[in-house]
Amino acid sequence: MVRNHIIKSLITLKKPDSIIAEQFETIRTNLEFSAFETKAKAILITSPTRNEGKTLAVTNLAFSFAKQGKSVLLIDTDVRKGKLHEIFKLKNDVGLTNILIGQVSYREAIIRTHSSKVDVLTSGPVPSNTERLFSSDAMVEFIEKVKAIYDYVIFDSLPILEGADTKTIASRCDGVIMVVRNGKTERELAIEAKAVVDVVKANMIGVIFNGKSKSLFS
Numbered sequence: 001m002v003r004n005h006i007i008k009s010l011i012t013l014k015k016p017d018s019i020i021a022e023q024f025e026t027i028r029t030n031l032e033f034s035a036f037e038t039k040a041k042a043i044l045i046t047s048p049t050r051n052e053g054k055t056l057a058v059t060n061l062a063f064s065f066a067k068q069g070k071s072v073l074l075i076d077t078d079v080r081k082g083k084l085h086e087i088f089k090l091k092n093d094v095g096l097t098n099i100l101i102g103q104v105s106y107r108e109a110i111i112r113t114h115s116s117k118v119d120v121l122t123s124g125p126v127p128s129n130t131e132r133l134f135s136s137d138a139m140v141e142f143i144e145k146v147k148a149i150y151d152y153v154i155f156d157s158l159p160i161l162e163g164a165d166t167k168t169i170a171s172r173c174d175g176v177i178m179v180v181r182n183g184k185t186e187r188e189l190a191i192e193a194k195a196v197v198d199v200v201k202a203n204m205i206g207v208i209f210n211g212k213s214k215s216l217f218s
Contacts, residue, residue: 043152053211077169084156134168
């Protein structure tokens with residue numbers, strides 16, 4: 001069942017005229033052009049390591065799209081340290097993992113935010129084998145179902161260098177965006193993360209440089 005929840009403060013909502021909000025608008029516009037060219041609807045946003053601003057980018061991009069009338073589903077695939085349920089003040093007892101093992105339907109697990117255009121799916125309980133679950137036919141079928149409903153499906157993942165889960169999901173999405181933080185992300189790790197994306201044959205469509213005077217998408 002879909003329920004209404006109030007989200008914590010977001011830059012794109014609370015300070016729409018700020019420089020940071022304008023940068024997210026620029027990123028959103030560039031992403032729309034890139035997605036149009038590549039026909040990308042299911043987009044995974046990741047980073048080389050933690051604390052790079054990945055989840056901040058995920059949530060603000062979603063509401064930037066919503067302001068333009070686009071419907072967005074945010075999905076948390078970090079089953080151990082995911083943050084979407086905390087940001088949206090949600091329980092995480094039912095989520096993506098429950099859908100994939102057939103316990104609930106996606107319509108029962110998806111939760112609506114106070115924006116009618118942004119829905120959220122939390123990660124759900126930690127399964128015994130996440131890699132097998134995310135590489136299953138059920139995951140592929142689920143992605144195709146929600147792509148048919150939403151304009152964009154955005155996955156918030158664990159860092160791509162931390163395990164196999166993100167690599168598996170990246171290979172099933174239409175595109176990957178890498179978030180790196182100025183002054184934090186080591187160059188070697190960023191290069192390694194890009195190499196991993198190439199190895200799993202995922203489509204890298206952009207990089208967000210967090211903490212710069214201008215956020216870039218290229």
